[in-house]
Amino acid sequence: MATTGSRTRAATLAVAVAIGLTGCGASEVVEAERPAATGEGRTEYPLTLENCGQEVTIESAPARVVSLDQNSTEILLSLGLEDRVVGTASWTDPVLDSLAKANEDVPRLADDAPTYEVLLGADPDFVTASFGRHYNEGGVVERERLEETGIGSYLSPTDCDNGQSINGGGTRTAPLTTDALYQEIRELAEIFDVADRGARLVADLQERAAAATEGxxxxxxxxxxxxxxxxxxxxxxxxxxxxxxxxxxxxxxxxxxxxxxxxxxxxxxxxxxxxxxxxxxxxxxxxxxxxxxxxxxxxxxxxxxxxxxxxxxxxxxxxxxxxxxxxxxxxxxxxxxxxxxxxxxxxxx
CATH class of the missing domain: 3.40.50.1980 (Nitrogenase molybdenum iron protein domain)
Incomplete structure (x- = not known):
């Protein structure tokens, strides 16, 4: 029998999915249906986001994105964006089985962090990262340098606290919650004009998390x-x-x-x-x-x-x-x- 504590944790997670959305698994590519051009859910550009202490403006949906971390790559693949991913790097594990097909044609720039020259060789118009060390001096490339060359950038909110990257030298002051991950999914989906896919992915993660902690x-x-x-x-x-x-x-x-x-x-x-x-x-x-x-x-x-x-x-x-x-x-x-x-x-x- 579940204790009061376990019931409370499960109920908390269950509330998050009470919106009634049903999506595919976190390890599955979201189907590529899109809303009508004038329908609800389309991104209005230019889109401006506050991203870990920086204001990021996206003029149009990126067409050539490089993801500097496995975590970010698997979100992009789960959103059905493999045709726009022109490079990935920094992997600790094999890709999820259900994302393997989507990942087949994505170039692996490096198993760890690529050099700046290798990054530029992929000709990206946008760069994402899960960990801010890539944007540090001595890392892959500073975000300011990307901006100077007309390349947009994004850092996962899971690596951010009070406008500073944790992995890039900052200090976490409060426990990480899944809200930061869900924010990342929703924001990437909005950036790439697939907000509906992001909503389904978040809903499914919430539903699975509630089931996994029940009891x-x-x-x-x-x-x-x-x-x-x-x-x-x-x-x-x-x-x-x-x-x-x-x-x-x-x-x-x-x-x-x-x-x-x-x-x-x-x-x-x-x-x-x-x-x-x-x-x-x-x-x-x-x-x-x-x-x-x-x-x-x-x-x-x-x-x-x-x-x-x-x-x-x-x-x-x-x-x-x-x-x-x-x-x-x-x-x-x-x-x-x-x-x-x-x-x-x-x-x-």
Whole structure:
């Protein structure tokens, strides 16, 4: 039976979808129907948006967009915009199966961040990013430089707090919510004149999230989210997207006092925290030691410190892709995997 806490969380999510819209799955390309030229839902240009401390004006729907992150790319593909995506970069995981066909002809500019020259070689008229480090000095390109060359840019609201990019050097002052992700979807849909598709995608994510959390309550069991690196592990702080997965399902993040989204910590502090459950990132890339799930599990079992953890001895592991722990449409996939694990293990917790 669901506890009061789990019923409240599920009800909160359910209210968000009470608008009665039904869309396709977050991992499916939204059908390309468009409203009539004079009908409701068409974008009126020029469109001006406030985007993480910058005013962005779009004169017409972009025709050639480069997405600098997997999260942004999968939103664009889910909105049925693959014919306009002329480049993508910075991937932690394979594309969602149901977006694979849409992604087939999208050029991969780089597995990580591309150079400015490679970006320009794709001849974009618009650039999107999930993480503001790409727009920093020393990153791919500063937004001001793009503007000077007539190229528009957009940064995900999930990486923004008080007009500053979190990943670009700012500090998160309040917990991330799904509202920021839904804002990103709606704004990108408006920019590309497919607002109806954005509405359907948001509605479906809300519906799936409500279903995935219905009755799920870990009743305060402690958890650590380990993204990458065996030397000084990057773990989830208390205000970012991974910690949102914890609070939504009734878990307590042992590093909730950390303000950074992914602070690097020492293994001594992990052992001292002694989490009940370990959420392990299964990253399909080769950037840090222990990106892969199997490498993480092997390290935990063999290291003289981590092997003493009860969660390691009992193998209380939940495996999530990196994109499912980042602020993306895959947060729902993460919730569904957590629900599956909880259903199979709740009696032993």
């Amino acid at each position: 799920v309550d870990f009743e305060g069991r402690t958890v650590m989210f380990w993204f990458a690196d065996t030397k000084t592990p990057y773990v989830a702080g208390g205000l970012g997207s991974a910690s949102l997965l914890a609070t939504t399902t009734g878990m307590e993040n042992v590093f909730k006092s950390e303000a950074d989204d992914w602070p690097a910590v020492g293994w001594e502090s992990v052992v001292e925290a002694d989490p009940d459950i370990l959420v392990l990132g299964d990253l399909q890339r080769d950037r840090f030691p222990g990106d892969l799930l199997d490498d993480k599990v092997e390290f935990l079992a063999q290291d003289e410190l981590t092997s003493t953890l009860d969660a390691v001895d009992q193998e209380r592991f939940i495996a999530l892709h990196g994109a499912e722990m980042n602020p993306s449409i895959r947060f729902v996939d993460g919730l569904e995997k957590i629900q599956t694990w909880w259903s199979a293990n709740k009696d032993e917790l």
